[in-house]
Amino acid sequence: MKYPRWALAIVLPLALCVTGHASPATLETRGLRISIDRASGDIVSLTAHGVEMLAQPSRQWVVRLTDPASRQSQWLDSGHARATEVSVGAGLIRVRSILQDAGVTVEAVWKQDASGGLTARCSVSAPPKAILESVTCPVLKLRATVDGDRDATRLFMPGGDGFIATHAGMVKNPWAGRSYPGWASMQFMALYGARGGLTVQGRDRQALPKAFEAPYDAGSDMVEMRIVHHLPFVLGRAFATPTALLSACGPSWQSAADIYKPWARRQWWARRKTGDAAPPAWLSTGLLTMGGHLRPFGMGKRPVEADQWPEVVRRLKEAFGASGVLLDLREWEHDGIYTSPFYFPLYPSDEEVKRILASVRPLNARATAMVSGLQWMIERKAYTTDTYNVTAFDGRERFEREGRQVCVIGRDGQPDIAEPYFTWDGAKARMCPAHAFTQAHFPATARRLAEAGFAIFEFDQMNGGQCPPCYSSDHGHEPGPGPWMREAISRFMAATRKAGRAVSREFATSLEDPCEVYLPHLDTYISRAGHT
Ligand SMILES: [Zn+2]
Structure with a gap:
């Protein structure tokens, strides 16, 4: 049937008007209610315990599409879609969008979950001419002042042991983001006030590369809470995000953790370790930790001279009634602290370090390296004070000769070199975890350190197992972020533990701010309270 043009002119605006005012599609679970606009697919309301959490309508997702030749990216959301279709089923809402120009269809599905929360998943079809570099889902533009109470508002982020930001803290330090597996040690964050709030959690058993982010925007007093999934740099590949769970939580980070724990404890990384996999018993004997330096400070002395160690350890134990001591003995590297990866022979010599460690062992004292x-490390300037001694280091030639082909290649095709950040720091690249050199380096280092008498091998300066993604096509892994990173890191951690254990049954592994996925390979850890 054909309609005259004037009829369309009346009917069309009327239809839009009706659609625009149609009540949003809603899903409700224990304490949580989400409302989705039927025309745009935007999230228009999200309440937790009846409190509106949303600052403004939120798009369902953001996708990053990259042209493989120019490497130029465009970030697209459902606002760029030619058509969006919202359908409602039993306990679910489906939002389907077509990005006509990119030739991509994106589908977001919200479901009621048996746990009492809501799950979100987003699937993106294969872009025919582009690289799908990231998919961000969910994206929630939340009120940074929860329930109108600025003083009671808290943001929990999963860095290290976890940390909390107050509203004033968010204003002062607006960026909050942690990559996983790595700086984010677990898959959850939360925003809450005096009556509770919202927790956004991952339910990703594969622990794929992602970031938990909650940047603060002062202009609109808003926190954009989102999970960004980082993908391999491969043309024309589709992606479906692992499940994200949204849940109402109480007025504490512990209540958000209580929602996470039952799931996390069922995962492969949280299995109880028994037999050879169990941490050595001496770690649980009530140890006192003490620092020490092998290299003299700028004043020409060490805090404890080599022959004083047994006496100092004995007196320390007496003073505190400790059964044993763990020495954090630094400056054992041949060319100065942190001059990685060529550490040997030890400073001042393998024999001298061995002698010191053997002299305190009868006192139940052991050392961590x-x-x-x-x-x-490529190059470093000296930094010396009366009570500090950082040696100058020039490894530029060796890096060119041996390091360049081993290290992480950035997205721009160049080695990813970080400039010094601290006084003790130098310019450095990162070894690619999948490279054969790296895989051999860690167990070989563990063997030498165990032979010298060190009891703990601590993976330092790669907090949580953090490593930038490598885009090399020569290292035997897929270019860009991918599960290969976690697999390669796990592989050398396991080999390190095995190599050290072959020398000494007491040998243990440790990691700074450990991510949960590396727990199977770790016997202990160090972490800083409030490590932001
Ligand atoms: Zn690589």
Whole structure:
């Protein structure tokens, strides 16, 4: 049937008007209610315990599409879609959008979950001419002042042991983001006030590369809470995000953790370790930790001279009534602290370190060696004070000769070199975890340190197992972020533990701010309270 043009002119605006005012599609679970606009697919309301959490309508997702030749990216959301279709089923809402120009269809599905929360998943079809570099889902533009109470508002982020930001803290330090597996040690964050709030959690058993982000925007007093999934740099590949769970939580980070724990404890990384996999018993004997330096400070002395160690350890134990001591003995590297990866022979010599460690062992004292993780030090300036001594280091030639082909290649095709950040720091690249050199380096280092008498090998300066993605096509892994990173890191951690254990049954592994996925390979850890 054909309609005259004037009829369309009346009917069409009327239809739009009706659609625009149609009540949003809603899903409700225990304490949580989400409302989705039927025309745009935007999230228009999200309440937790009846409190509106949303600052403004939120798009369902953001996709990053990259042209493989120019490497130029465009970030697209459902606002760029030619058509969006919202359908409602039993306990679910489906939002389907077509990005006509990119030739991509994106589908977001919200479901009621048996746990009492809501799950979100987003699937993106294969872009025919582009690289799908990231998919962000969910994206929630939340009120940074929860329930109108600025003083009671708290943001929990999963860095290290977890940390909390107050509203004033968010204003002062607006960026909050942690990559996983790595700086984010677990898959959850939360925003809450005096009556509770919202927790956004991952339910990703594969622990794929992602970031938990909650940046603060002062202009609109808003926190954009989102999970960004980082994908391999491969043309024309589709992606479906792992499940994200939204749940109402109480007025504490512990209540959000209580929602996470039952799931996390069922995962492969949280299995109880028994037999050979169990941490050595001596770690649980009530140890006192003490620092020490092998290299003299600027004043020409060490805090404890080599022959004083047994006496100092004995007196320390007496003073505190401790059964044993753990020495954080630094400056054992041949060319100065943190001069990775060529550490040997030890400073001042293998024999001298062996002698010191053997002299305190009868007193139930053992030492940890902080190993500079994946760092490849290239060059460093000296930094010396009366009570500090950082040696100058020039490894530029060796880096060119041996390091360049081993280290992480950035997205721009160049080695990813970080400039010094601290006084003790230098310019350094990171060894690619999948490279054969790296895989051999860690167990070989563990063997030498165990032979010298070190009891703990601590993976330092790669907090949580953090490593930038490598885009090399020569290292035997897929270019860009991918599960290969976690697999390669796990592989050398396991080999390190095995190599050390072959020398000494007491040998143990440790990691700074450990991510949960590496727990199977770790016997202990170090972490800083409030490590933001
Ligand atoms: Zn690589």
